[in-house]
Amino acid sequence: MPGKDKRLTFAQNFVCGGNAGVICRTVCSPLDVVKTLQQVGTEDTRGGMVKTFINQYKNEGIRAFWKGNLIACIRGFPYYALQFAAFEQIKQQISNDQGKLSPMGSMFAGSMGGVIAVLATYPLDMVKTRLTAQHADLSKAKYKGIAPAFRLIIKEEGAMALYKGCGTSIIGVIPFAGATFMAYEFLERLWQKPKNKMSPMENFIDGCLAGAFAQTISYPFDTIRKKLQAQSKYIAGGGTDVEFSGMLDGFIQTVRTKGVFGLWTGTTANLIKVMPYAGIMFMSFEATKRFFLYQNGFTTSPFKDTPRLDVDQTWSQEELHDILEIRQFLHGYHHHH
Template sequence: MDSDRNIPLAEVTVVTRYYVASSAIHLSAYKKIVHLHMDELGYISQWRAIAAGGLAGIAAALATYPLEVVETRLIAQNCQQPTYKGVLHTLSSIYHSEGLKALYRGFSLTVIGAVPFSLGCYAVYINLDMLWEEPSFRFTPLQNFINGCMAAGLAQTLSFPFETVKRKMQAQSALLPHCGGADVHFNGMLDCFRQVIKNKGFLSLWSGLTANMVKIVPYSGLLFTCFEMCKQVCLYRNGYIVSPLSYQLTPGVDQSLGASELEEVKRYLRNRKFHSQQSTIGNRW
């Protein structure tokens, strides 16, 4: 009974570690990639920003993907006769019995799925002004929450078939009862797609989408809302807007960028790039 009671706790632990590590790496990588693609005025195009988000997501997935495999295996195993007894034990068992490759089984689907996911987010983002019939800086927290939910909903719908196949590839193992409970047996990514469509039908690629939406959509809405609110608080504390609840500009505050200030910004960006190169050379030697 004790071991059965510890399995759900292990699942919660690995999910927490996965999301914390993934979010931290994602944000750090995104910031670094955006800085590399900014021009001298700190501007970056929408397409480059979205590409930076995709690359940052891939970097985060590369670092945390084994934890995602562990999560899937802990869920797929039989709790009455558990094969794995915790996060570290699962990592060690998979590595020693199936090799390092098993910890990254299905990773290519994360890379491929990042394309429709980013396009879904972008499709919502570029149509927000037309949807609300007002510029984005006038959005309320409720509007930002709805925007985040819509972007996540469309992105998840477009990329979910890749998520379905990825989970099946992660779960399939000869060491687990019924090969991890996978409803089809396959020899690779393309064969998995083919077997799922052949045995379960094309729409089965979206099986479980509703449950996933319940988890991801409100999470994304709250994340987007908190991000926008933090931006407003920072602008308010620096005196640029009249309230942390709106983007109304503070009267009498010159918010234009003069010629001297422009040169100062250019000089700052050049110095930052120079120090970054020096740091890279120092690390190399």
């Protein structure tokens, strides 16, 4: 497909990204809960990943694996929507005439998309960590829900507490989002075939590998961020396993007490989660995109990416809409005369 891809509107890319985020969050929620508990370092996670699953099921039942999933989706939708839409938008600005990006270009567009998404949705992530780390039984829980948690944190710790660990998040998302999109675009080229010929399975494999690559690079930031978010003098026991004053100190104290690999605690659970997660995310993104391309009139089916032969694929959605209207008008005009 030569030229830049303008076939979807910003709003449509936004919905594609949001949809992808909600689908992959819900499917992978149990792994996310276990990973968060391991990173924060609660009592029940001492025995490793499988043990954590069993303990969690015994203590809090099956619903506990979707703990915080509603807020995760409320945050996930705008987060992935902004990230993908910003990525596509920046990609259009900086790609060459063939619509190709250099690896550094993909890295830059991915990173910027990530930063915009983090800033917009960070307070929700902070509250989600607090809700996940507390007891699932509301009679024993400090925060009774999403809105009460917001109110209580602002009341006790001030509004800026909602951005606790945000700096770490931004520093963490730059390599993570950048490396994910860079690897994804790079892997897409390795199949040696046009993008529209790729199957959902191939999108899934690319997403998995891109996610694993990016995750391993940026994981330590995620660990420190979770510890910063969970740390509160208002929760009995402080909520974390090491005491520290800020991001740098967090790195130092964690390495001092747990060794360098302490920064990768829970990384197995995380890779097992991140690979299908990124895979399902990119697969859902491409699937939703197919639906919109068909709806916009560029392809012959909502499930396949087969281009319509009577349509120029370099047009934007508005251009195609105008041209089809003119065609219909001419068609009607010829019939009358």
